[in-house]
Each structure stands twice: as C-alpha cells, then as structure tokens.
Amino acid sequence: MTAETAALVAPREAGRRISFGWLWSGALLVLLTFLVIYPVAMLVLGALTNTNPVVDGFGIYDLSLKNFITVLGNPNVHFALANSLIACGGGTLLAVIIGLTFSWVVVRTNTPCKRFIAAVSMIPLFVPPLVAAVAWSILASPKTGLLNTMIKWVGIDFRFDVYTMGGLIAIFGIYYAPYVYMFTASALRNMDPALEEAAEISGATPVRILFTVTFPLIAPAIISGMLLSFIVMLGIYGIPAVLGAPGDIPVLTTYIFKLTNWSPPLYSTAASVAIILMIVTGFLVFLQQKVVSGRSYITVAGKAFRPGVMNLGPWRYLTLSLAVIYLIVVVVLPTLALIVAAFRKFLFIRSVESLFDLKQYSLIHFERLFDNPLAVRSIWNTMEVGLITAVFGGILAFAIGYTVHRTNAAGRRSIDVISTLPVAIPGLVIGVAYLWAWIGLPGGLYGTIWILALAFIARFMPDTIKALSTSLLQIHKELEEASWICGKGLLGTIRTIVLPLARPGVIAAMTLLFILAIRELGSSLFLYTSNTMVMAVLLLDYYEGGNVGITSAFSLVQTLLLAVLIGIAHFLSRGGADTSVGRAG
Amino acid sequence: MSAELIVSHLRKQFAVGRPAVDDVSFRVAAGEIVVLLGPSGCGKTTTLRCIAGLEQPTAGTISIGGDEVAAPERGVHVPPRLRNIGMVFQSYAVWPHMTVRQNVNYPLRHRKVPRDEAERKVDRVLELVGLSEYAERPVTQLSGGQMQRVALARALVYEPRILLLDEPLSNLDAKLRLRLRDELRRIIKEAKVTALYVTHDQAEAVVLGDRIGVMENGKLMQMSAPVELYNKPENLFVANFTGVSNLIKGEISAPGAVRLSTGETLRITAPRGKTGDAVLVAIRPENIQLRPNGEGADTNSFPARVIEGHFHGTQTTYALETLGHRIEAIELGTVPRFSAHDTIRVVIPPDHSWVFPQ
Structure with a gap:
C-alpha cells in the first residue's frame, strides 16, 4: 500500500x-x-x-417522600436495623479474632500441618449459609438440640441456645472468618520479615512485636476483611431467618421479607427498608474500596519473602488443636447433625444406646x-x-x-x-x-x-x-x-x-x-x-x-x-x- | 560502649546442600569496621544474621564484648533482643506506620529509658545522621536515602555494642550510594561503635572497611586491610575477585623465577612454592607498564603486539599478545598512546606479580 x-x-x-x-x-x-x-x-x-404493584398494576402514583420518611421513623425498622448492626458487628469481631489467629498460625508459626489448617480456614466459604444455620439449629436449639441432649446425658447443667443474639453472632463469626483470613494471610505473607526482625533487634519481645509492628502494619488488610465480612453478613437472609425467627430477633433482611409476606403485602415499605439496607451496604463497600486502594504499607513490590517463622515449642500443638476444634465446629458437628436428623425416623434421642440403634434409622x-x-x-x-x-x-x-x-x-x-x-x-x-x-x-x-x-x-x-x-x-x-x-x-x-x-x-x-x-x-x-x-x-x-x-x-x-x-x-x-x-x- | 566481636569456627547448615557458612573465624576489635565482601550466596549475610541472632548457627561460638551469645554445642542462644546490638537492613525495614521519631524511639521504649533522656538521645542521633528537621515526618514521605538514615539512627540510638549492616546501600540509586557511603564511615566512626558490614560491592568495602574479609562458598578466604588485600592476595580467588585478570602459566625454575612455556623467564619478588611446581602468575592490568618499542629494557621487559584498544575516556584498556598469552593492560590518561597492530614492549613488575599453585 x-x-x-x-x-x-x-x-x-x-x-x-x-x-x-x-x-x-x-x-x-x-x-x-x-x-x-x-x-x-x-x-x-x-x-x-x-401503591401496590400487584393490585394496581404497572405504574407509579402519588409520588412523595412521605412513605420513606414514615419508614425512617418506624420503631420496628429501628429495631431491625439495630439488631442487624449488633449481630453483624459482633459477628465481625469474632470473625476477626478467628481469621487473624489462623492467618498468623498458618503464615508465622511452626505449627504442624499448616496446609491442613490453611484449608480448614477457608472451608466455611463453601458451606451454604442456610444449611449451616439449619444444622446448628438441630445441634443447639434450646430444647431439642443434639448438643443439649448430650450435655444432659453427661449431667452438666448448661444448655446451648442458638436462637439468641449470642447464637446469631457466634454462627456469623465462625462462618465468615475466612473473609478476614483471606486478606490478613496474604498481607502477612507479603510483609518484609526484616520489619519484624528490626523490632526484635531493637529489644521488643515477641508479643510486643505482634502488637506494635505486625498488626499495625497489616491494619489495612484487617479492616478490609472486617468490612467485607460485615457487608456479607448484613445482606445474608438464611442464617437470621433460621436462627432469628424463634427468638423473634428480626434483622433488616428478615424484616424486609416479612413486610412482603403480610397481607396485604407492604411492598413500598419493603422497598424503603431495602433502600436503607442498600445505603448502609453501599457506604461500607465505599469504605472498603477506599481501604483497599489506599496507601498500602507493603512497600517492596515483586519480591518473594521467606516469612519469619516463630518457634512455638510445645504450644504448636495447642494452635493445631484450635484448628481441629474449628473444623469440628464448622464442618464435622453440623454434618453429623444433618446426617443423624436426615436418617433418623424421629429426632428425639432418649439415650446413648438409642443414638447408635440402627433400627431408629431409615431412608423415609x-x-x-x-x-x-x-x-x-x-x-x-x-x-x-x-x-x-x-x-x-x-x-x-x-x-x-x-x-x-x-x-x-x-x-x-x-x-x-x-x-x-x-x-x-x-x-x-x-x-x-x-x-x-x-x-x-x-x-x-x-x-x-x-x-x-x-x-x-x-x-x-x-x-x-x-x-x-x-x-x-x-x-x-x-x-x-x-x-x-x-x-x-x-x-x-x-x-x-x-x-x-x-x-x-x-x-x-x-x-x-x-x-x-x-x-x-x-x-x-x-x-x-x-x-x-x-x-x-x-x-x-x-x-x-x-x-x-x-x-x-x-x-x-x-x-x-x-x-x-x-x-x-x-x-x-x-x-x-x-x-x-x-x-x- | 563498643565491644569486641569474636567469631570462631562458625558453621551454619540449612536443610539441604553444602553449609552456608563453613568454619568461619575472625575477630573485630572494639571500634573497628570490618567488611564482609563476596558474591551473592557466599554466606556473608548468613554470618551476619547468626551474629544478630536471627539465625541459629549449627556449630561454633560467637561472643560479643566477652559474653558468649551463641554456642550451639552448649545450648547457648541469646535471643536478638537481649544481645544489645544494632542492625541496618537492606530493605531499610523502617516501620511505615510510625514517624521518624517513633521509629528511632522504638528501641528505647523497650529499654525503660526515662522519657526526657530518650528524647535527648533521639535528637542527638537524628542530628548525627542529618535528619533533625525530619523528626516528626511519617517515614513514608522520605526518600530511600533518608529512610536508610532513619534505620541507621534507630540502630545507633541505644548505643549498641555492635552495629551490623546488611548491604545497607544496595537499594539506593548509584549517586546516592556514593554519597552515603562516605558519610556512613564518618557516622560509624563518630558513634565509636564496632561495625560489621556486609556487601558485594568492592568499592564500598574499600572505602568503608578498616579491614575486609572476602568470602566464597561459605568460607572466609582472606581478611586484611584493603591495601593488603589488593597488593598481597593470599589466593587465586581473592586475586580474581579484586580484579586480577591476567593469568600466565609457568613453572618455578629457580627461587624468584618462573619459566614460561614460551621459554622466557619472569622474575618475581617473594614467590610461593618450590622449584619445579607448576604455577599461575597473576598480574593486575593496572600494574603492567607499556613502553614504545625500543625504549630501555628493564627486568621482565617483553615484546608485545597490540590486538585492540578500547578508549574509556579517562583510561584505555589494551588487549595485548605477549608471552604466548592474551593479556589485558590498563593505562590511565585521556590520550591513548597505541593503536591496533603496534608492536610495543610490556614490563611486568616483579613486586606486583603473584604466584599461585596451578
């Protein structure tokens, strides 16, 4: 050409x-x-x-802010919002404790079976929240919960009750810890070990180093994981629907659904509450994006570090057992509960012998x-x-x-x-x-x-x-x-x-x-x-x-x-x- | 406060392969600066980290100011925080979530120094490294060179017994490196601290060190003052590493004389070995003198042919053919004296040629 x-x-x-x-x-x-x-x-x-779109058909009439303002002043909405914030806040706190502990154990200690612990820390992501909640209601409902039945056999005067705010927080916390884990584990992995070594040379004890250098340095990752887990908890329906209903603990999501199930359905109220939920979520997502894109302390790029590993001595078996306990709580117990409940003709278990009585089980x-x-x-x-x-x-x-x-x-x-x-x-x-x-x-x-x-x-x-x-x-x-x-x-x-x-x-x-x-x-x-x-x-x-x-x-x-x-x-x-x-x- | 460092028969074996540090012994006198020099992977950083306590040696002993801090055979391992040493890292390792003052003050917080005294100490050391005006800045706003000064101040503020420096300049750009290199020696000397400095850069080592230890494959090849290292290399590795590029094969024919395969005889002052040994004569390109053909004949003067010359501005390197070898020579000056195919004479100085077993 x-x-x-x-x-x-x-x-x-x-x-x-x-x-x-x-x-x-x-x-x-x-x-x-x-x-x-x-x-x-x-x-x-x-x-x-x-207007009610089902009755009135397509079309919007009587536009005004009045409806939205009424909803904002509704004490029921306040109650649901407060419950949501308490449950998600508590759950997030627990998730941070669990997630941070495991990321530190996996990246920074000589605990045995670290690959296993790393896998365990991620497992809850794959458990459908609704199924987890159902399983835990079978395990720890106050009257018929399997755990409570067993405790009674042993003769201990204590009963779990998962139908409470505490129960909701606990289930949120253990199932959403992986969000914190994901962020903090990679931040710990990418941290220049010299930053901690310098503190060690400076005369700080291992615990002081953890709180004055390590955790402050990965603070952006911790906050980021925290916000993300909070966001996900806030939007989840299955867990609060299962655990919150018996104890009458409405959160925003369950409250919205309840509104559409009334007769007549309150669709516009539901829309207003949904917008409140969306605004809170949007604000948190905005915060999270800001933290993620903000100044990162991880300074040296593209360099592979060999993270310093702390020798825990005999304590390393304690950290391993923490992971095993977590696995039992998150996967083993719920699965066993579902299996027992699914194959047993009647869930009522009179005694230990009855639990292992094969005649009680069927495919019915x-x-x-x-x-x-x-x-x-x-x-x-x-x-x-x-x-x-x-x-x-x-x-x-x-x-x-x-x-x-x-x-x-x-x-x-x-x-x-x-x-x-x-x-x-x-x-x-x-x-x-x-x-x-x-x-x-x-x-x-x-x-x-x-x-x-x-x-x-x-x-x-x-x-x-x-x-x-x-x-x-x-x-x-x-x-x-x-x-x-x-x-x-x-x-x-x-x-x-x-x-x-x-x-x-x-x-x-x-x-x-x-x-x-x-x-x-x-x-x-x-x-x-x-x-x-x-x-x-x-x-x-x-x-x-x-x-x-x-x-x-x-x-x-x-x-x-x-x-x-x-x-x-x-x-x-x-x-x-x-x-x-x-x-x- | 400076203390003597004694390392004896230090060995460090990682999980696989040959030992990273293999039977290394040396002594650093109080107030002295010793540089460990060597290519990457030679074991110099591992040696330093063993002294810091960040690695546990496999065998040998380390003592600082008379206190034994590591002796694995007897189960002695003093943790780094109790060794009272300072360390400067290659990646600076200043804490990005703190200001300059907070960084420098950090070690004092763990030493129960009263607040006003700590403040005075921080101010004094910041002045020493030239960062007085930056005290309240977050370290993330500093340049690389300034960050390294913060790291230095942090390592010096508690007057440690020994200062360890692990390639502190290698992350800086070339110009800054030269400036900080000269200043580093002044600061260390002013702080009167014993220092052990690890680098792979010869120029840095020569300027900074009172003595230089050359390491290779986990072994300490030679430790001596810079002038001695360049003029009395103890072995072929040190000679090569410090820039000897010409090796001529021969055989010791008489004390102080090496006969080459081409028949000529080289006179060497103070040769090693005995008559009949096969040897290599090592000659630095800077030490070879070039003469125009026909100019007076001294000892070790031989005819040579210029193969090529490379002009470098302030010096010219020549490739010469002489004594049956291709030899490199460097001549200072902005005017090259010879060009390709010239026939000239070379003088090999008997005082600055060394003999090593072949």
Whole structure:
C-alpha cells in the first residue's frame, strides 16, 4: 500500500471503527440499564409511592417522600436495623479474632500441618449459609438440640441456645472468618520479615512485636476483611431467618421479607427498608474500596519473602488443636447433625444406646422428599436457572470484561462502573428491586424462570467479571496485536486468539456463576412462584414447616450437589474461583 | 560502649546442600569496621544474621564484648533482643506506620529509658545522621536515602555494642550510594561503635572497611586491610575477585623465577612454592607498564603486539599478545598512546606479580 492510499483509507477505517465502537458500547449500556439501573430506579420509585404493584398494576402514583420518611421513623425498622448492626458487628469481631489467629498460625508459626489448617480456614466459604444455620439449629436449639441432649446425658447443667443474639453472632463469626483470613494471610505473607526482625533487634519481645509492628502494619488488610465480612453478613437472609425467627430477633433482611409476606403485602415499605439496607451496604463497600486502594504499607513490590517463622515449642500443638476444634465446629458437628436428623425416623434421642440403634434409622425422609413433586421440580428449576445464568451471564461478563480491559471503546468507564454497582446491592435488595420492576408489567417476565436468571446475572455480575478479567489480563496484549498485524480483524482475533487462551478462565467463571446461582436464596425469595420454585427457597419452606427430617435430608442433597460442583469448579480453575464462591455469601 | 566481636569456627547448615557458612573465624576489635565482601550466596549475610541472632548457627561460638551469645554445642542462644546490638537492613525495614521519631524511639521504649533522656538521645542521633528537621515526618514521605538514615539512627540510638549492616546501600540509586557511603564511615566512626558490614560491592568495602574479609562458598578466604588485600592476595580467588585478570602459566625454575612455556623467564619478588611446581602468575592490568618499542629494557621487559584498544575516556584498556598469552593492560590518561597492530614492549613488575599453585 502506498502512503497515499493509506492516507485515504485510514480515516474511513477509523470512522467505521468509532461508530462500531459506539454501537457496541451503546448496546452494552442498554443491557446494563435493563439489568441494573431500571430495577434499582423502580425500587427507589417504589419507596416513594404508596401503591401496590400487584393490585394496581404497572405504574407509579402519588409520588412523595412521605412513605420513606414514615419508614425512617418506624420503631420496628429501628429495631431491625439495630439488631442487624449488633449481630453483624459482633459477628465481625469474632470473625476477626478467628481469621487473624489462623492467618498468623498458618503464615508465622511452626505449627504442624499448616496446609491442613490453611484449608480448614477457608472451608466455611463453601458451606451454604442456610444449611449451616439449619444444622446448628438441630445441634443447639434450646430444647431439642443434639448438643443439649448430650450435655444432659453427661449431667452438666448448661444448655446451648442458638436462637439468641449470642447464637446469631457466634454462627456469623465462625462462618465468615475466612473473609478476614483471606486478606490478613496474604498481607502477612507479603510483609518484609526484616520489619519484624528490626523490632526484635531493637529489644521488643515477641508479643510486643505482634502488637506494635505486625498488626499495625497489616491494619489495612484487617479492616478490609472486617468490612467485607460485615457487608456479607448484613445482606445474608438464611442464617437470621433460621436462627432469628424463634427468638423473634428480626434483622433488616428478615424484616424486609416479612413486610412482603403480610397481607396485604407492604411492598413500598419493603422497598424503603431495602433502600436503607442498600445505603448502609453501599457506604461500607465505599469504605472498603477506599481501604483497599489506599496507601498500602507493603512497600517492596515483586519480591518473594521467606516469612519469619516463630518457634512455638510445645504450644504448636495447642494452635493445631484450635484448628481441629474449628473444623469440628464448622464442618464435622453440623454434618453429623444433618446426617443423624436426615436418617433418623424421629429426632428425639432418649439415650446413648438409642443414638447408635440402627433400627431408629431409615431412608423415609429421603423417600418423602422425592415423593413430593415440588421438591423434584425445584431441583430441575434450580439447574435450569443455574444453566441459563451461567451461559448468558458468562457471555455478558466476557463481553464486558473484554470491552473494559482490552478495547478503548467509548463509554467503557461507564460500563465498568455500572457493572460493578451490584457489589453494593445485597441479594435480597435485588430481589425486591426486580419485584418492583417486573411484577406490575402484564405478560412480562414475572413468574418465569427468566426473571430469576436475570436477577442472578445482575447480582453476580461483578464477581463473574472479576473472575474472568483475571484470566483475560493474563493474555498479553501483544498476542492480540500480533494477530492484528497478521491481518485478522477484531472478532477474528477474539475467536482465534483470546477465547482459546481464556477458555479455562471463562469455563471456571461460568461454573462459579452456576454454583452461586443454585445456592442463592435472598433474591429468589421475591421472584419465585410455585412453578419456578428453587431448592434454596423450598429448603427454607421445609424448615419453617417444622419437618426437621426432610429439611435435613434436603440439606444433605443440596450440600452434596454443591460439593460435586465446587469440586468441578476447583478442577477447572485450579483454585482460581475458590475465593469468589463465598463472596456473595 | 563498643565491644569486641569474636567469631570462631562458625558453621551454619540449612536443610539441604553444602553449609552456608563453613568454619568461619575472625575477630573485630572494639571500634573497628570490618567488611564482609563476596558474591551473592557466599554466606556473608548468613554470618551476619547468626551474629544478630536471627539465625541459629549449627556449630561454633560467637561472643560479643566477652559474653558468649551463641554456642550451639552448649545450648547457648541469646535471643536478638537481649544481645544489645544494632542492625541496618537492606530493605531499610523502617516501620511505615510510625514517624521518624517513633521509629528511632522504638528501641528505647523497650529499654525503660526515662522519657526526657530518650528524647535527648533521639535528637542527638537524628542530628548525627542529618535528619533533625525530619523528626516528626511519617517515614513514608522520605526518600530511600533518608529512610536508610532513619534505620541507621534507630540502630545507633541505644548505643549498641555492635552495629551490623546488611548491604545497607544496595537499594539506593548509584549517586546516592556514593554519597552515603562516605558519610556512613564518618557516622560509624563518630558513634565509636564496632561495625560489621556486609556487601558485594568492592568499592564500598574499600572505602568503608578498616579491614575486609572476602568470602566464597561459605568460607572466609582472606581478611586484611584493603591495601593488603589488593597488593598481597593470599589466593587465586581473592586475586580474581579484586580484579586480577591476567593469568600466565609457568613453572618455578629457580627461587624468584618462573619459566614460561614460551621459554622466557619472569622474575618475581617473594614467590610461593618450590622449584619445579607448576604455577599461575597473576598480574593486575593496572600494574603492567607499556613502553614504545625500543625504549630501555628493564627486568621482565617483553615484546608485545597490540590486538585492540578500547578508549574509556579517562583510561584505555589494551588487549595485548605477549608471552604466548592474551593479556589485558590498563593505562590511565585521556590520550591513548597505541593503536591496533603496534608492536610495543610490556614490563611486568616483579613486586606486583603473584604466584599461585596451578
């Protein structure tokens, strides 16, 4: 090509590229508006009206701040908000103690079996919160709890009661400690050991070093993990629904659901409370992002450190036993409780002999579970929703991730921001927002599988994009540029270079999305109908119906299903998706 | 407060491989600066960390000011915090969550020094390192050189018995390194502290050290004053490491004479070995004298041919062919005297050539 023709062709090419870029960004923005902005806007409008979308149909009347202000002054809301803050605050404190202890044990001590402890510290991320809560209610309900029964056999005059604020805090704390652990363990690992050695030379004792140098230095990581665990606890529905109901401890999430279940349903009050929850969450997410992006004390970059390891002497067996106890509390006891409850005809256990009496055990609860057509349908529905979410959510996330990270398309900043927004919206709030956005529309999506899938896609978009972007960013830009030089176009390059290289990441991200979707409870609550019943909602129904046997059986089925899927995801991503699985709670 | 350091038969064996430190013994007199010099992985940092107490030696003893601080055979291991030593790290290791004053004051907090006395001490040491105006700044606002001064002040503030420095300048840029290098010696001498300094940079070692110990493969090859190290290398490694680039093969033909394979005889003052030994004659490129052809013939004067010359601005290096070898010579001056293919004469100085067994 001569210089002249090049000059002639270039502007036209460039012009076409720009208009195509706009078209593409525009399409993505429209899609994101449809998925995120529109429902949230409807939620805000819903909070400002006093109409009932089910009765009055689609349309907003009587817009005024009055409704929202009334809600702000409602003592019930205050009570729920206070409960939420106390439960999450206490839970976070406990999570920090557990998470920090284990990260220090794993990174900085010579405790035996450290790999085992590291794995144990992450396990709770994979336990569905609802199942954990169900299991613990079987273990430690004040009257019939298995632990209490056993304590009575031994003759100790003490009873656990998990249906209290203390119980709620304890369960929150032990199941959300991994968030603190993840952050602090990597901060400890990346810390220059010379910083502690200098303190040692300066004459400080090991304990003083821990509190004057080590912990202050990883303070950003501690705060970050703290905020994240607080955020997740705040948005969770399953645990407070199971543990808070008997003792009448409403938190924001359970209160919102209760509002929509009254008759007539108070949808606009629910929207207002949901907005309060969203504002609190948004503020915390903002704080967390600030801490994460803020000045880090980890100064020397890209250098591998051999962290100084403290010789604990005989105490190292104490730290190991702490990990074993944690494993027992988080996994072993709940699993045993579910197994006993699922296979026993009656949960009442008279004596030790009765516990091991095989005649007391049968498959009756499983039979009854699978005899219920609703249960079978819920499993299929869940799989269907999961599949739709994974495929479409994965494709959308890839499109967004590629556009944001690998092109200079116009408007990609806005795309990035909007697609990250759902981080600050708890699942339950998404559910209420989607309810407001679609319930009034005649012949619309409400009542179909698709509304669930769309809500899930929106809710988990940030996690999916993050998981995908990691593998996208690993593909060096020059690999693509080389393909362009060779004469391939943009789409051809994506098809022949980017997709094949990013495939493990894309598959892992889709699997992650599938897992997140099938265990999601918060947003499903407002969007399911009897035709589109999903597993998590039905499990809660069984629990609230009081049938412990079937609830446990169903819990086991779900846990097993999840375990298999997480195993597949782990295999596909070689650990890459692990941390994200739990992120959405 | 400075104290004598005695290291004897120190050995450190990590889990795998050869020992990192292998039978190292030396003594640092009170107030002396000794530099451990060697390529990376030679065991110099491990030696230093054993003295600090951050590593436990496998065998040998270390004593500071007469107190035995490490003697694994007898189960003696005094923890670092009780050794009363100061240490400056390669990565500075100043605590980013504290101000300059808080950093420097930290060791005094653990020594129960009264508050006003501590304040005085901090002020004095900050003045010594030239950071008086920066006392209240957060350390994260300082440059690398300033951070290293903070680290130095922190190590000196409690008047430790010994100051250990682990490549303190290697994270700084070249210009700053030169400036701080000269200043470091002044500060250490002014503080009158015994110092052990680890580096891989010869220039640093020569400027800073009263004596230099060269290490290789965990062994201490030679420890002597800089002038002696450069003019009386005890072995081939030290000779090579300090910049000897010319090695000529030969055989001792008589005391003070080495016969080369080409037939010529080199006169060497104070040779090692006995007649008949196969040897290598080591000659520093700076010590070879170049003469135009035909100029007077002294001892060890041989004809040579210039292969090539490289002009470096203030000096010129020549590759020469002589005595059946390719030899490197350096001549100072901004005007190169010879060019390629010239035939010249070289004079190998008998006083500054050394003989090592082949």
